[in-house]
Amino acid sequence: DVKVTQSSRYLVKRTGEKVFLECVQDMDHENMFWYRQDPGLGLRLIYFSYDVKMKEKGDIPEGYSVSREKKERFSLILESASTNQTSMYLCASRGVHYEQYFGPGTRLTVT
Amino acid sequence: QKEVEQNSGPLSVPEGAIASLNCTYSDRGSQSFFWYRQYSGKSPELIMSIYSNGDKEDGRFTAQLNKASQYVSLLIRDSQPSDSATYLCAQTGRRALTFGSGTRLQVQP
Numbered sequence: 001d002v003k004v005t006q007s008s009r010y011l012v013k014r015t016g017e018k019v020f021l022e023c024v025q026d027m028d029h030e031n032m033f034w035y036r037q038d039p040g041l042g043l044r045l046i047y048f049s050y051d052v053k054m055k056e057k058g059d060i061p062e063g064y065s066v067s068r069e070k071k072e073r074f075s076l077i078l079e080s081a082s083t084n085q086t087s088m089y090l091c092a093s094r095g096v097h098y099e100q101y102f103g104p105g106t107r108l109t110v111t
Numbered sequence: 112q113k114e115v116e117q118n119s120g121p122l123s124v125p126e127g128a129i130a131s132l133n134c135t136y137s138d139r140g141s142q143s144f145f146w147y148r149q150y151s152g153k154s155p156e157l158i159m160s161i162y163s164n165g166d167k168e169d170g171r172f173t174a175q176l177n178k179a180s181q182y183v184s185l186l187i188r189d190s191q192p193s194d195s196a197t198y199l200c201a202q203t204g205r206r207a208l209t210f211g212s213g214t215r216l217q218v219q220p
Contacts, residue, residue, distance in 0.1 A: 033207050042212040090154055098143045098203045102154040
């Protein structure tokens with residue numbers, strides 16, 4: 001079974017803090033993704049990576065950056081957290097048939 | 112126009128009935144389609160994938176794809192209260208999967 005893990009289930013940070021969200025997958029997948037999910041807005045793609053050190057912006061990259069130093073790990077960085085980044089953050093990796101497997105999610109609250 | 116459209120619901124069905132969830136899409140080039148189930152507060156879980164026209168059955172779930180009409184559907188037979196969740200339809204897109212906003216299903220005991 002594919003396993004995607006995320007570093008925290010719940011996180012509370014203050015405005016202006018730097019926030020790291022980490023995601024690890026154990027299936028040697030090349031493609032990994034970060035989404036945020038908000039009520040009424042659905043899943044929105046923030047960034048994705050198609051190989052180590054390779055990344056591409058998604059639909060809403062502003063205020064975020066990513067890092068992929070190892071194939072199994074994909075990190076999302078909020079350089080200076082703001083209250084409008086309060087959301088559920090979901091990491092996913094892609095299988096050979098383009099299906100995506102999601103991690104459990106991190107519910108981030110920025111106060 | 113949204114690329115993947117779903118009725119937000121809620122769709123309410125009695126226990127034991129067939130739940131029918133529908134999805135239309137605009138990208139004719141998409142080859143692969145997926146259904147995810149998402150319980151409240153949890154992450155989406157892949158339950159069905161379908162790649163060619165017709166029906167695909169897996170247990171109580173049947174996915175149906177009609178590329179000419181650009182719709183995908185999910186049938187859940189013998190619906191159980193534990194099936195109450197939001198169901199997301201997705202298609203392959205240029206960069207990642209494109210998701211619908213989901214249909215909330217309520218199965219009444």
